[in-house]
Structure formats: C-alpha cells, structure tokens
Amino acid sequence: MNKKIVTALIVGLLSLLGMLSIPPLSSHAAGVYRTITSKSYAAEMPAYHAKNSNKSAYIWNNNLTKKKHNLKNYPRTTWFVTKSYKMTNGKKTGIFYRLQDVTGTKTGLVWRGYLTKGVNQKSPRLADNTYSFGLTNKYYLNELNRQVVKQFTGTSYSQQASKLVLDDISDNLNTTLSDAIKEEMGTTKVIVIGVPDLGSPTSVAKIKQLVLKSGKINDFNSYQGWSIGVCMWPTGSTPNGEIVLTK
Numbered sequence: 342m343n344k345k346i347v348t349a350l351i352v353g354l355l356s357l358l359g360m361l362s363i364p365p366l367s368s369h370a371a372g373v374y375r376t377i378t379s380k381s382y383a384a385e386m387p388a389y390h391a392k393n394s395n396k397s398a399y400i401w402n403n404n405l406t407k408k409k410h411n412l413k414n415y416p417r418t419t420w421f422v423t424k425s426y427k428m429t430n431g432k433k434t435g436i437f438y439r440l441q442d443v444t445g446t447k448t449g450l451v452w453r454g455y456l457t458k459g460v461n462q463k464s465p466r467l468a469d470n471t472y473s474f475g476l477t478n479k480y481y482l483n484e485l486n487r488q489v490v491k492q493f494t495g496t497s498y499s500q501q502a503s504k505l506v507l508d509d510i511s512d513n514l515n516t517t518l519s520d521a522i523k524e525e526m527g528t529t530k531v532i533v534i535g536v537p538d539l540g541s542p543t544s545v546a547k548i549k550q551l552v553l554k555s556g557k558i559n560d561f562n563s564y565q566g567w568s569i570g571v572c573m574w575p576t577g578s579t580p581n582g583e584i585v586l587t588k
Contacts, residue, residue: 502570
C-alpha cells in the first residue's frame with residue numbers, strides 16, 4: 342500500500358479516537374444550573390401559593406440539584422417570594438423564585454410557572470387581612486403587615502426585628518424594646534414607633550396617620566438601608582401595633 346495513504350489513514354484514525362474520548366461541552370453543562378440575573382423582593386415579599394395543589398411541583402436547593410419540598414404537600418400554605426433568578430443549565434433557561442413559608446423554616450427555589458400570585462385563602466392565619474399574629478411566638482407576615490413595610494421606602498424587612506416586636510407588643514409596648522434590638526441585632530440606631538388605637542378593621546392609611554401622629558418620624562422616605570420590623574394587632578380588647586426601624 343502506498344506509504345502516504347497508510348500515513349493518512351493512521352492520522353485519521355488517531356484523530357477520530359481523540360474526538361471520541363472528549364465528551365461534548367453541552368453534556369458537561371447539562372443539569373447544572375447557574376444564575377444569569379437576579380432581583381430582590383425582600384422589601385415587599387409578595388405572597389404566592391401553588392397553582393395546582395394536587396400536582397407535584399418541587400422546591401429545590403440553590404442549584405436545582407436536590408429536591409427539598411413538594412408544593413403538593415402544602416395545599417394550605419402561603420409562600421413569600423424574597424428573590425427571583427433567571428437560571429440556565431446550558432440547554433434550558435427559566436425564572437425561579439426563592440420562597441419561604443410564614444415561619445421562615447421552609448425555603449428553596451421553585452419554577453414560577455407552578456405558582457399563582459396572592460394569599461392562599463385556605464391559610465387560616467392569612468386569609469383574614471385584619472388578623473395579625475394571634476397568641477403565638479411565631480411571626481406571621483400577613484397582608485396588612487406587608488403593606489405597612491412597603492410604606493417605608495428603601496427599608497428591608499427583618500424577621501428577627503419583627504419577632505422582637507411581637508414579643509414586646511405582647512407586653513403592652515414595653516419600653517425596653519430599643520435595648521433588646523441593639524443587643525440582639527448588634528445595631529446602634531433604633532426608632533420604636535407605638536401605634537395604639539388601631540381599631541378593627543383598620544387600614545394602611547389609618548396606620549400611616551397614627552405613625553406620623555406619634556411624632557417619632559416626619560416622613561416615610563428617609564430610611565434607605567434601614568431594617569424594619571412590624572406587628573399590627575387590630576383585634577382584641579386593646580388593638581394596637583408597633584414598628585421598629587433599625588440600622
């Protein structure tokens with residue numbers, strides 16, 4: 342056989358073997374999701390619930406490789422979105438929401454197509470917007486409290502601060518809240534705003550009037566970068582509320 346032909350065949354065969362031994366790039370990236378862009382919803386925390394509570398829809402870990410929860414198992418739960426992500430694995434791209442339940446103990450990422458915006462009317466603690474916390478030490482961020490948070494432009498919601506507010510309001514607006522906030526959250530600036538005489542039902546407009554009437558602040562736009570904790574308790578024999586701003 343011609344020497345040149347033999348050499349060409351050997352080179353071609355080696356090249357082919359080399360190509361077969363290297364996996365395609367697409368298969369290397371498949372299944373591993375990365376974030377392209379993200380957007381924070383920490384200040385407003387919009388409420389969502391499962392679009393179909395009878396269908397499996399998984400809540401995943403950060404890179405969508407491990408299932409954490411199934412929406413099907415939480416037909417009465419209202420979820421709150423803290424962040425959204427546009428993610429891709431090299432082949433598929435989608436928008437995913439970071440969720441948490443009202444206690445903050447169940448979290449994870451879920452494809453937004455599995456959700457419907459709004460409070461789950463089957464959630465006993467959230468269906469009535471005038472209901473606040475009830476006799477419990479857990480924090481429940483209902484629609485009324487979420488709307489109050491949104492009035493303070495530039496603030497970020499703090500579950501820790503809200504828990505301290507709840508503990509304090511249960512003790513009839515204890516004046517030691519400021520010290521507790523500074524000690525437990527490590528902050529130096531604290532503004533505590535008592536909001537008595539809410540009445541039931543109440544409204545965000547009325548709460549804003551009572552906040553300004555307290556004389557603790559002059560507007561709602563001077564707290565960029567501050568954290569906020571809220572507890573509005575418009576039911577019971579002494580309807581009142583409390584707001585704390587800290588930085």
